Amino acid sequence: MNKNTHRHISGSLLTSTFITENGVYKMNDEIGKKQVTHPVIRKCMQHLDVIEANDKTKQIVYMYLKAMDQEIETLKDKNS
Numbered sequence: 001m002n003k004n005t006h007r008h009i010s011g012s013l014l015t016s017t018f019i020t021e022n023g024v025y026k027m028n029d030e031i032g033k034k035q036v037t038h039p040v041i042r043k044c045m046q047h048l049d050v051i052e053a054n055d056k057t058k059q060i061v062y063m064y065l066k067a068m069d070q071e072i073e074t075l076k077d078k079n080s
């Protein structure tokens with residue numbers, strides 16, 4: 001695992017987060033599918049690159065933003 005990869009194990013599902021020049025991607029090893037990154041998250045990650053934030057900081061910011069995005073999507077689905 002390189003310094004631009006974060007892995008999270010939940011039950012039997014292993015989720016890897018990859019920070020690349022083109023943005024942040026999550027890949028579930030069970031299904032091997034890339035998830036789309038919200039444009040605001042992508043822009044935030046670009047700003048972190050500009051200020052030369054370290055990889056650990058980028059991972060922490062990404063995890064919180066992604067959690068917030070998932071919560072918003074869950075609320076939208078619940079209210080529709």
